[in-house]
Amino acid sequence: MASSGGRNPELRKDSVSNRWVIFSPARAKRPSDFKSKTPTNSNHLQQKCPFCIGQEHQCAPEIFRVPPDDPNWTIRVIENLYPALSRSLCDPSAPSSDSGHRDIGNRVLDGFGFHDVVIETPIHSVQLGDLSPEEIARVFLAYRKRIEQLASRDSIEYVQVFKNHGASAGASMSHSHSQILALPIIPPNVSARLGSMKDYFEQKGKCCICQIESEDLVINASTNFISLVPYAATFPFEIWIVPRYHSAHFHELDAEKAVELGGLLKLILRKMSLQLNNPPFNFMIHTSPLHCNNASELAYTHWFIQIVPQLTGIGGFEIGTGCYINPVFPEDAAKVLRELLGS
Ligand SMILES: [Zn+2]
Numbered sequence: 038m039a040s041s042g043g044r045n046p047e048l049r050k051d052s053v054s055n056r057w058v059i060f061s062p063a064r065a066k067r068p069s070d071f072k073s074k075t076p077t078n079s080n081h082l083q084q085k086c087p088f089c090i091g092q093e094h095q096c097a098p099e100i101f102r103v104p105p106d107d108p109n110w111t112i113r114v115i116e117n118l119y120p121a122l123s124r125s126l127c128d129p130s131a132p133s134s135d136s137g138h139r140d141i142g143n144r145v146l147d148g149f150g151f152h153d154v155v156i157e158t159p160i161h162s163v164q165l166g167d168l169s170p171e172e173i174a175r176v177f178l179a180y181r182k183r184i185e186q187l188a189s190r191d192s193i194e195y196v197q198v199f200k201n202h203g204a205s206a207g208a209s210m211s212h213s214h215s216q217i218l219a220l221p222i223i224p225p226n227v228s229a230r231l232g233s234m235k236d237y238f239e240q241k242g243k244c245c246i247c248q249i250e251s252e253d254l255v256i257n258a259s260t261n262f263i264s265l266v267p268y269a270a271t272f273p274f275e276i277w278i279v280p281r282y283h284s285a286h287f288h289e290l291d292a293e294k295a296v297e298l299g300g301l302l303k304l305i306l307r308k309m310s311l312q313l314n315n316p317p318f319n320f321m322i323h324t325s326p327l328h329c330n331n332a333s334e335l336a337y338t339h340w341f342i343q344i345v346p347q348l349t350g351i352g353g354f355e356i357g358t359g360c361y362i363n364p365v366f367p368e369d370a371a372k373v374l375r376e377l378l379g380s
């Protein structure tokens with residue numbers, strides 16, 4: 038079988054997640070043969086889609102819309118009709134709260150939190166990558182506004198912004214949307230990332246994400262952002278978009294940089310769609326815990342966006358070991374995506 042230059046398998050450790058990844062090119066065809074067998078086809082019109090403009094009455098309550106109070110909205114942030122956590126439970130940090138079993142020592146917390154949906158466009162057939170850089174920027178700024186609202190609550194420790202595109206990536210609605218989950222805990226991947234980035238900082242005196250600019254892994258770059266395949270990518274064609282300036286929190290993003298980021302995300306989504314046959318994908322914003330404000334912690338945490346096309350499944354080996362097998366070397370994936378569209 039044709040492998041990428043007949044390379045031997047290799048183990049690489051990612052300095053951000055502190056996880057080992059096995060690169061095993063013999064399992065794959067050429068990197069350019071890696072296409073989704075289940076492309077997302079969401080252009081069909083869905084009857085009575087509650088996310089479409091004019092169907093607002095079918096949705097859970099609205100939190101805000103852009104522009105405010107405009108019936109011709111471009112973005113709506115609403116409550117999730119089927120939330121993973123409940124906003125109506127007593128806020129554990131509220132002074133009146135006095136529940137006996139809310140004891141971290143017992144590893145039980147009330148399921149308090151916020152689970153919101155961001156409807157990215159009023160039009161059913163439009164996908165995030167179809168929007169202009171300015172329109173994508175408005176989606177980022179809606180995330181920012183909502184994160185700022187959630188950050189005002191002491192009990193919320195972390196906010197995860199994510200997007201599931203395509204049914205096999207977990208999207209239950211084909212209308213383009215993303216989700217925001219605000220948690221009363223710091224999730225395990227975030228703790229592991231912070232620990233790993235702290236170790237790197239203590240050893241080298243530098244933020245590890247500020248250091249990752251490596252030419253053969255870069256896909257595209259703009260003034261303030263860089264898109265690349267990480268050195269120890271967990272998944273084939275996994276892509277990160279990273280600010281080139283040091284910034285701990287996504288919600289520090291300003292309006293001007295949001296447009297630049299929108300342009301780069303649009304380009305990456307277009308390349309992924311063309312090269313990988315419009316695959317289902319997940320997109321995650323990795324930021325820092327909300328109440329991390331001390332200078333030493335802010336020095337080694339750095340937000341970024343991770344985009345993962347769903348091309349391979351997870352099997353027993355991955356579940357058993359927490360170690361992933363990636364059949365495409367990151368430099369090969371980066372080359373395929375860099376050279377597309379002559380950019
Ligand atoms: Zn719709």
Ligand SMILES: [Zn+2]
Pocket residue numbers: 244245246247282283284337338339
């Ligand atoms: Zn940094």
